[in-house]
Amino acid sequence: MHGCRVQLGNLPPRVRTPLPGRAARRFVDALARTECPALTTRRRRRAERTGAAHDPIVWRAARGANVVDVDGNVYVDLTAGFGAAAVGHAHPAVVEAVQRQAGRLVHALGDVHPSDVKVRLLLRLARLAPFPDARVILGLSGADAMEAALKTAHLATGRAGVLAFVGGYHGLSHGPLALCGYSDRFRQPFAAALRSEVRFAPFPRAGRDDAERALSAVRDAWGDASIGAVVVEPIQGRGGVVVPPRGFLAGLARLARERGALLVSDEVLTGLGRTGARWRMQAEGVVPDLVCVGKALGGGLPVSATLGPSSVMAAWGDPSAEAIHTGTFFGHPLGCAAALASLEVIAAERLAERAARVGSAWLERLHVALADVPFVREVRGAGLLVGIELDDGVRTLTVVRRLLERGYLTLAAGMRAEVLQLCPPLDIDEALLDGFVEVLREVLLA
Ligand SMILES: Cc1ncc(COP(=O)(O)O)c(C=O)c1O
Structure with missing residues (x-):
């Protein structure tokens, strides 16, 4: 950084040692x-x-x-730290928000006694959702957001089965690992511990595959399985930046609805502006039942969220007086402050x-x-x-x-x-x- 502190942020590369040094x-x-x-x-x-x-x-x-x-x-x-630094590393607004928050409140009591900043983030996310009257479940990682979506779909439909895509990647905790179409090698060592009812359909590629033929392959993969969630990245990221042909996502949404499954849009990578719109799925004219968001949300801090309309989230119902989905650090004040700042930068800039x-x-x-x-x-x-x-x-x-x-x-x-x-x-x-x-x-x- 010697002598170039002012410009650090948009300097051209300068590598002066063999790597690693x-x-x-x-x-x-x-x-x-x-x-x-x-x-x-x-x-x-x-x-x-x-x-x-x-x-x-x-x-x-x-x-x-x-x-x-x-x-x-x-x-x-050119990785933006796996996509998390969408507003750039250490954006001054994010750093300031975290510092201010750290001076006031570092940790609160999650779903029992929340922080003010957590409530503000929930309000903000509900407004950004692609459907009215949204409800939000916060998490720390993309995998957390996916876990919450899978549980919601299971509760809402009564079906544990999932339709996912070859090449799809949704995180590696046990829930999303079962849907990992990116590599069999990730799933195989843990196969005995993973949900069994997962069907994989081929993910079509714009310019090569036809949307109708791809939908027919989805029907074939679905077969007679009891599917509660259709989980899809609107553009596969880790799978190789694969953009599906026009009409495929809309057809998938129709199919899910006809068959009583929820469409879960994994926008952990594509969401919040990365692909040129707030939500890639919405830009394709499709409103999903659940949206997962992470990476860019926290401006570099670990924050994720699952968004759903209240009609879908109502499936969580009355959990016998227990919070059946929670975590010590969900809604962490520092992450929430960073997320509010990062969302503000994305909108203002x-x-x-x-x-x-x-x-x-x-x-x-x-x-x-x-x-x-x-x-x-x-x-x-x-x-x-x-x-x-x-x-x-x-x-x-x-x-x-x-x-x-x-x-x-x-x-x-x-x-x-x-x-x-x-x-x-x-x-x-x-x-x-x-x-x-x-x-x-x-x-x-x-
Ligand atoms: C589309 C998508 N979903 C989910 C995840 C998992 O996110 P995390 O690594 O934060 O658990 C990723 C991570 O790369 C991703 O690209």
Whole structure:
């Protein structure tokens, strides 16, 4: 950060050490000794597959679109910290709200005696819901939001079955893990502990699959199962930024209604402006029965929510005087204060509109710049969620590493890691996006 404190947030990348640098290496060694061994093993496996080192950098600071590592290297974060830093890292309004809240009240008594700030967040979220008279269940993670949606659908329909999609990702606690269509390997070791009635349908892709044919495949997958929830990401994120064909989501909503199941829209990644609208599902003309939101909501703090109309949420009924769904930290005052600030920034800075405008211009530039790169299969996305599909996952993982060495943080997505996923902060400087296009082309052609 030396001498550049003022601009940190929209600086171009500056990497001056081999990665990881000397300071990071000490942390990486400590990681190998202390964290779950599977994570170190995964990095080693990736290094073996790609022939490139995959040790991580270690973050020391982050602001706006920039991350600074413990060796002083500056990166541009095109992951927005898994989508959570939609308003940028450490947005001053979020930091100030958290500091102010911390000076007043750090922790309250959740569903027994709530904090004022929790009630304010509930009111705010209810107003943002895509249906009138919304009720809200707060959580900490996207997986929490999904757990609450699955329980609500079960109570409302009396059916525990779920229809989900190949490539879908909804978090990894036991409820959503059962619906993880992203990789069998995530579910398989825990199969005995997971709900059994889950049907997976193929997720169609715009420009390749036909909506009606895809709906017919959904009917086939549904069969005679007792389905209470149809769970779908309006654009699959971790599954590889897969945009479904027009009409598919509307058809899915009709099918769910005809058959008495609830449509659960997982907007944990796509919601709150990421794809150029507050809700991607609503932008497609579809009103779901339940919406899950997380990531961007907390402006970097862990907050999530499940929204439903009161007619659906009434299914929770009278829980025999017990709160049958709660958690010590649900509605945590610091998270609620951060969420209110983050929602305010998204609205005041019109970040959904900006994501639509800046994202479509960027997508166009990427199309043009990569048109003649032979192993680029497709460039796609919506708003500031972009996927660049390459011919193979090893290549993508190698590209992710080369981009890191050039100072850009990106992630591989897709069931074979074949997609380079780009998901920058919604207020990122356009010059940084332009600079990336050039570097990406060079890296791909190197
Ligand atoms: C669409 C979607 N749903 C749910 C989740 C799970 O969220 P979390 O990791 O906060 O549990 C994710 C996380 O990547 C996601 O992308």
